[in-house]
Amino acid sequence: MTAVPPPVPGRELSNPPSDGISNLRFSNHSDHLLVSSWDKSVRLYDASANVMRGEFKHGGPVLDCCFHDDSSGFSAGADNTVRRLVFNYNKEDILGRHDAPVRCVEYSYAAGQLITGSWDKTLKCWDPRGASGQERTLVGTYPQPERVYSLSLVGNRLVVATAGRHVNVYDLRNMSQPEQRRESSLKYQTRCVRCYPNGxxxxxxxxxxxxxxxxxxxxxxxxxxxLIEMRDIYSILPFPMAPFLYGTFATGGCDGFVNVWDGNNKKRLYQYSKYPTSIAALSFSRDGRLLAVASSYTFEEGEKSHEPDAIFVRGINEIEVKPKPKVLPS
Incomplete structure (x- = not known):
């Protein structure tokens, strides 16, 4: 009997990080992919060509990264620094600092500012167009009730999720105080927040x-x-589905599975074949054609032998992400 090959999880990118992938993000302008890691690096890939275009170093684990445009990006990490990455010259410079590890970075096209959230319980906004140096680029510092775990932007709205299940909602045009102070409706620690693309x-x-x-x-x-409490074992990361036509999103978990959900109807649309180890991060390309999956052990069971870190890029079929039409009773 001929052996049936295992399902293909997608094309595996060459030159993956050597330790703990913390995040990955597609560019809004191309199929370039930015990947941050606990091996103190940020890597830039051309996902379609399967080529690593650049590598940038921090003084400690890198906890997050994001694009500015196709020529530059930003990263932040456990060395308390926020860095600007210049892709064409493979250089980086320190944009600013926090007093503790910087957990997340988001660039706002609406405000022309970089927003960073730290375990020092502050949010900071930076103008990356200024000269390097903290004094000239720091726009403002905004105290938070606890350590910042996740940020998300849509238009001029910023959502900040912290330890203690706090959620603050800001208008970037007036950061003097949150326009809403909320508490997560979930019972346990927040892992990630993502805004709906429709705002x-x-x-x-x-x-x-x-x-x-x-x-x-x-x-x-x-x-x-x-809509509360869609259950996905070990779910860690919701991310809205580009090109945002269907209101669907994907989650990945420590069980190695990626699921696509119809959020409006609280139904799972599709489950991809199991990946080698935990799903540490997910990102859809700008046009929804590609999904990047970080298969990287997240130490949910402590120190143990595990599969090497890997990044898979898979093509997306409409049937996997488009909600099924409701069938009305005859």
């Missing part, structure tokens, strides 16, 4: 594997539509 709300995931979908509108009618 109406955000999704939260927590460490026990649940996802809550919340709306910004505080009216009773809108709050009644909140």
């Amino acid at each position: 109406t709300g955000y999704a939260l995931s927590s460490v026990e594997g649940r996802v809550a979908m919340e709306f910004f509108d505080l009216s009773e009618a809108s709050q009644a539509k909140n």
Whole structure:
């Protein structure tokens, strides 16, 4: 009998990080992919050509990264620094610092600012167009109730998720205080927050594997539509589906599975074949054609032997992400 080959998880990128992938992100302008890692590096890939275009170093584990445009990006990490990456020259410089590890970075095209969140319980906004040096680029520092775990942007709206299940919602045009102070509807520690692309709300995931979908509108009618606790074992990262036509999103878990969900109807649309180890991060390309998957052990079971870190890029079929039409009773 001929052996049946295992399902293909996607094309594996060459030259992956050597230790713990913390995040990966597609560019908004191309198939370039930026990857941060605990091996103190940020790597730039051309995902379509399967070529690493550059590598940048920090003084400690890199916890997050994001693009500015196709010529530059930003990263932040456990060395307390925020760095600007210049791809064409394979150089980086220190944009600024926090007093503790910097957990997340987001670039706002609406405000022309970089936003960073740290375990020093502050949020900082930076103008990356200024000369290097903290004094000339720091726009403002905004205290948070606890350590910042995750940020997400949509238009001029910024959502900040911290330890203690706090959620602050800001308008970037007036950062003097949050326009909303909330508490996560999930019972356990927040892992990730992602805004809906249509600007109406955000999704939260927590460490026990649940996802809550919340709306910004505080009216009773809108709050009644909140969808809470879609269960996905070890779910860690919701990310809205590009090109944002269907309202679907993907989650990945420590069980090695990636699931695609219909958020409006709280239904799972598709589950991909199991990956070699935990799913540490996910990112869809700008046009929704590609999904990048970081298969990287997240130490949920402590120190143990595990598969090497790997990045897979797979093509997306519409049937995997498009909600099925409702069938009305005859």
